[in-house]
Amino acid sequence: MIEKFNINIDDSEIDILHNKIRQTRWPDEVNDSKWSHGTSLVFMQKVANHWMNNFDWRHHEKLINDIGSFKFTTESGLKLHFLHKPSANPNAIPLILTHGWPGSIQEFLKIIPILHNNPDIDFHIICPSLVGFGFSDAAKEPGMSSDEIAKLQHELMLKLGYKKYVVQGGDWGSTVSKWMAELFPESCIGIHLNLVIAWPPADTDPMEGLTDNEIAGLKNHEKYQSIGSGYYAIQSTKPQTLGYGLNDSPIGLAAWIIEKFHAWTDDENDKLIIDLDEVLAIVSLYWFTESITSSARIYKANGGTGFSFNSINTPFAGAIFNNEIMKPPRIWAEKIYNIVQWNEFDGGHFAAIENPDILAQDIINFVKKLKV
Numbered sequence: 001m002i003e004k005f006n007i008n009i010d011d012s013e014i015d016i017l018h019n020k021i022r023q024t025r026w027p028d029e030v031n032d033s034k035w036s037h038g039t040s041l042v043f044m045q046k047v048a049n050h051w052m053n054n055f056d057w058r059h060h061e062k063l064i065n066d067i068g069s070f071k072f073t074t075e076s077g078l079k080l081h082f083l084h085k086p087s088a089n090p091n092a093i094p095l096i097l098t099h100g101w102p103g104s105i106q107e108f109l110k111i112i113p114i115l116h117n118n119p120d121i122d123f124h125i126i127c128p129s130l131v132g133f134g135f136s137d138a139a140k141e142p143g144m145s146s147d148e149i150a151k152l153q154h155e156l157m158l159k160l161g162y163k164k165y166v167v168q169g170g171d172w173g174s175t176v177s178k179w180m181a182e183l184f185p186e187s188c189i190g191i192h193l194n195l196v197i198a199w200p201p202a203d204t205d206p207m208e209g210l211t212d213n214e215i216a217g218l219k220n221h222e223k224y225q226s227i228g229s230g231y232y233a234i235q236s237t238k239p240q241t242l243g244y245g246l247n248d249s250p251i252g253l254a255a256w257i258i259e260k261f262h263a264w265t266d267d268e269n270d271k272l273i274i275d276l277d278e279v280l281a282i283v284s285l286y287w288f289t290e291s292i293t294s295s296a297r298i299y300k301a302n303g304g305t306g307f308s309f310n311s312i313n314t315p316f317a318g319a320i321f322n323n324e325i326m327k328p329p330r331i332w333a334e335k336i337y338n339i340v341q342w343n344e345f346d347g348g349h350f351a352a353i354e355n356p357d358i359l360a361q362d363i364i365n366f367v368k369k370l371k372v
Contacts (some may be wrong), residue, residue, distance in 0.1 A: 047349035081135035092122035094162035100171020132294030150179035217327035244292025265348035
């Protein structure tokens with residue numbers, strides 16, 4: 001069953017948020033301008049003031065509702081929240097955009113109208129909230145991994161009447177998209193990723209054939225592993241313990257999420273590249289839906305990468321942004337994907353919200369190459 005779902009957070013919940021922010025017990029700090037110890041105290045105090053006094057949740061709530069907000073009851077009984085922006089052209093290409101953590105469907109609010117109004121390709125656009133994220137139900141049992149989510153999203157696409165579709169994703173959305181292409185090759189006609197996961201081949205010298213630029217790009221993941229993966233270790237082992245603090249403290253929640261929007265875009269500056277209101281809208285969605293704990297469980301459910309390294313024949317496009325946390329060389333990716341497009345751009349991890357025009361055009365150019 002699919003039903004319209006209008007988001008309307010009660011005023012009392014907004015009041016509770018503001019009161020919780022006012023009651024924050026601030027920590028001390030030993031930090032620097034590059035947030036080497038974590039999210040800056042001065043920055044977070046400014047965030048708190050802005051969140052209470054200037055941020056307008058109703059505006060961001062309306063942005064979601066205006067796209068088209070729905071819920072789908074799967075055969076398992078789980079309800080998936082999703083955005084749906086169909087084309088007036090019944091023969092348009094169904095395109096499913098899948099987010100990751102700590103993102104949400106709000107990452108796509110700027111790219112949806114660009115894709116929907118472009119003059120070259122007509123799209124039916126679908127953006128599901130991952131299981132346990134936002135207004136989607138949380139799983140009642142362990143094991144809701146990327147491949148299980150892929151099955152539910154495929155079920156949604158068929159229910160909408162889309163027997164053939166293109167998948168696009170970043171972060172965990174990359175793994176879900178890869179699983180959709182692998183599990184349902186008769187339906188998935190194209191896969192476009194802005195986080196490309198590929199490991200060095202075990203049977204050959206992994207550095208053979210790499211360009212100087214690709215070798216330099218490997219340092220991104222080395223840096224992530226050495227100073228930026230602590231959250232991953234916690235969320236993939238003890239997400240419940242973390243949840244008690246983040247579900248109770250809005251500032252704790254915001255600091256946990258904002259640090260990623262800083263580190264995965266441009267961690268050389270004491271600021272956010274992405275507009276603070278857009279980030280706070282995502283943080284607020286986690287807060288109002290109390291989904292930070294259930295969203296973190298995807299790390300444990302995936303037991304590592306949540307990824308299948310099996311090769312697929314589905315036409316593939318990679319959009320490689322230079323500040324991405326993982327930048328595998330093309331020659332590694334060719335072991336897994338049927339690459340028909342591979343482009344590099346300036347930008348970071350949250351491409352749909354940071355560089356929507358660039359990402360949208362790359363998707364459009366890719367779909368043009370598909371024989372549909």
